[in-house]
Amino acid sequence: MPLFDGRVLANTEIASDYYQMDFSWPTDVRAPSPGQFLTVRVSRTAVPLLRRPFGISGFIPAESHPADPPEAIASMIYWRRGPATALLAGLEPGDTLGVMGPLGVGFPAPEPFSVPILIAGGVGVGPILFLANTLAAAGYAPLLLLGARTASSMPRVNAHHHVQVRRSTDDGSLGFRGTAIDLLEQTIGVVSGRLEIFCCGPEAMLRAAHECAVRHGLPAWVAMEQTMGCGVGACMACAVRVNRPERYARVCTEGPVFRSTEIAWE
Template sequence: MKKEKVLINSFRQIALDTIEMVVENAYISQTAKPGQFLHVSVEGHMLRRPISIADINKEKNTITILFKVVGSGTAKLATLTPGMSLDVLGPNGNGFQIDDQQKSTILLIGGGIGVPPLYYLGKTLAEKNIEIISILGFQTKDYVFYEEKFSNLGRNYVVTDDGSYGEKGFVTDVVKMAGDFDSYYSCGPLPMLKAITTKLKGKPGMISLEERMGCGVGACMACVIPTKKSGGYKKICSDGPVFHAEEVSL
């Protein structure tokens, strides 16, 4: 993890309140792993914003990040334009463990803004000839994004809370439609992760936690989560944001 300047190459709205930004930086693009994030400085705000890495293009030295406009910080980020630069710390945290994955079937389960980090993960796994099945959950059809990108990786299901697009319900309602798989990776809001880990208890899996952060480097203890076995705590920003599904108490 280093403090870096990234140049904004492109910027577009891809769904309701959802922005895709492509930035350029040689160091981050060559070292980032699926599941890591950038800690982005926002002018006029003391705390940085953690934003997951959605994709990497090593040939072009670019990093794709997605964020949802939910407050004054992300609203400020949404006013930036190509050619401007951002001050970031990155790549931060521990990502998904994939080195030991052999030819198998992997289920990706994402909810809302938890979908982006799963795309770079899925693309990396697909390059290893691993079969990918994806379940993407959104509030309504207006929030749906990256459906085509995930469909290009393998079988893909979209589910919305109100049934306005794809299947109606929650991601847990669609898991049975995925059929057999060897392990799963999931990222999304805490209630979704609780439901997923309960439903898939005993199945090998990893989860990525969305959390507000202070320092983002493990110094301030603002983003801790209790562990199941040791009785202690893990720091989401530095020990995570990715953990084994049975490692932490949600």
């Protein structure tokens, strides 16, 4: 597994307790694809001991920007919620970050000529933003639905100009009033074409997106977020029940992205 020290380039608050960290990515490490993740060693001390998983929210290849020596830039969006992410929030440009990645299986390409509808809530915003910008650059016109509880927790994101962004808040303080799934239902009702759903967020949202997709007969892909130990397939900490003969899949190596019908929703 590629292990490297990333150099922090920026660490910016983009909503209340949400941050975007940009860091250097060596040219000899494979470029990540949307939906893949990293594990990060946030401290050189014993606490917190475990590496923590984070999705990748953007990637600028070395050849697309000037740097001497050449290096790529990766980004992640994280929510400061406990000891590891509090340490991350305290890092400054020039600090180093112990990274392992890219890991896991990301989102598949949508069917040709389909309209991708991308939905994110909570910490799901990073992987979905990376997917939206990658699809827009490849000629798709994705719809990006971002859900948050209230306006102050809605991350400010840099979306490609071909990405159509719609926002929902539970309290109606920004954009559509309701959940991202309510907005998804409304969007499905007004957008024509061959729709395909891609979702990343809390499990309740993934399940609701799956149920919505089944109701409308649409294909859906979900990025699962399980507690991880090793991150490389060795410990089974991340196992999720699936509708397959073997009954369990490891989210870190067989996911995190699955076709929504593969998951045995509890």
